[in-house]
Amino acid sequence: MSEVAAPLFHRAAVIGIGLIGSSLARAMKEYRLADSVVCCDRSVEACEAALRLGIVDAASPDLSAMLDGADLVILAIPVGGYAALADELGPLLRPGVILTDVGSVKQTALRDLAPAIPDGVHFIPGHPIAGTEHSGPEAGFAELFQGRWCILTPPPGSNDAALAKLIALWEACGSKVEVMEPAHHDQVLAITSHLPHLIAYTIVGTASDLEEHTKSEVIKFSASGFRDFTRIAASDPIMWRDVFMNNKEAVLEVLQRFTEDLTALQRAIRWGEGEKLEAHFTKTRAIRRAVIDAKQA
Numbered sequence: 001m002s003e004v005a006a007p008l009f010h011r012a013a014v015i016g017i018g019l020i021g022s023s024l025a026r027a028m029k030e031y032r033l034a035d036s037v038v039c040c041d042r043s044v045e046a047c048e049a050a051l052r053l054g055i056v057d058a059a060s061p062d063l064s065a066m067l068d069g070a071d072l073v074i075l076a077i078p079v080g081g082y083a084a085l086a087d088e089l090g091p092l093l094r095p096g097v098i099l100t101d102v103g104s105v106k107q108t109a110l111r112d113l114a115p116a117i118p119d120g121v122h123f124i125p126g127h128p129i130a131g132t133e134h135s136g137p138e139a140g141f142a143e144l145f146q147g148r149w150c151i152l153t154p155p156p157g158s159n160d161a162a163l164a165k166l167i168a169l170w171e172a173c174g175s176k177v178e179v180m181e182p183a184h185h186d187q188v189l190a191i192t193s194h195l196p197h198l199i200a201y202t203i204v205g206t207a208s209d210l211e212e213h214t215k216s217e218v219i220k221f222s223a224s225g226f227r228d229f230t231r232i233a234a235s236d237p238i239m240w241r242d243v244f245m246n247n248k249e250a251v252l253e254v255l256q257r258f259t260e261d262l263t264a265l266q267r268a269i270r271w272g273e274g275e276k277l278e279a280h281f282t283k284t285r286a287i288r289r290a291v292i293d294a295k296q297a
């Protein structure tokens, strides 16, 4: 969003140059937030694409080479990969380095990474509430985080200066930053993001299970609400598998409440209780207005 007076970091290393990693790399380069931006991705094609697109100064699947000299390390891979990476990552982090992530679940980020992080490394997990249904380095764009929230979940005793630098980084990318407990993050995101994705995956799956002719009708008339669900249900399968595997309890809790509320609406339809439906829809319409007013539409 804005260039800072002097780069915040010397060498920023992004691990996983997909949608979010490449968007952050682009923003860091465009707004000169680091002297150099490098990336490590296990996919050689992704590294080559990042170099071709000019969004990093160096790229390689070699983690040790990319982390050499980095004072900021950003983990931007699906959360299910954290535990396997932790043991390789830990010994490569020097004291004073800031390690953060962008994963959609925060309690397991701490659980899977913290034991491998050496003393003196400032580990502050994060999650930008911004994204699209696309994946890979080509899908990213520097403006992705503009006007969006970024949640940081510093563990108790985190270094204030490291937290301030991360806040400055996200604000320079155009985000508004909120600091939160990881468990609270996971509960909030279960209802605002994880459940809606599960519903979209269910509806689109149900439609595609219908008979062949109905399927084509569904596509033909998808100009209405269904179209929005197909967009959400096109989101990355690996990322979303990992979200549900890692935020199991909070998702199951909101799913239970959602199922009860759905049953209440089902009952209102069955018994012809139009007033109940109207009252409910009026309440939800007001929530849409509040989202628009908060500029999160």
Ligand code: NAP
Pocket: 015, 016, 017, 018, 019, 020, 021, 040, 041, 042, 043, 046, 076, 077, 078, 079, 081, 085, 102, 103, 104, 105, 127, 128, 129, 130, 131, 132, 133, 134, 135, 136, 137, 236, 239
């Ligand atoms: P993505 O576009 O699929 O990119 C992830 C990249 O990381 C891929 O190139 C992948 O390579 C690579 N990778 C996976 N494991 C790796 C490892 N161990 N070492 C190095 N590279 C590895 O993913 P994304 O959508 O940017 O999501 C990244 C993170 O951001 C996830 O934790 C997600 O929860 C979070 N997030 C996503 C969104 C969203 O809307 N997409 C929004 C907010 C936060 P392969 O292709 O070989 O697997």
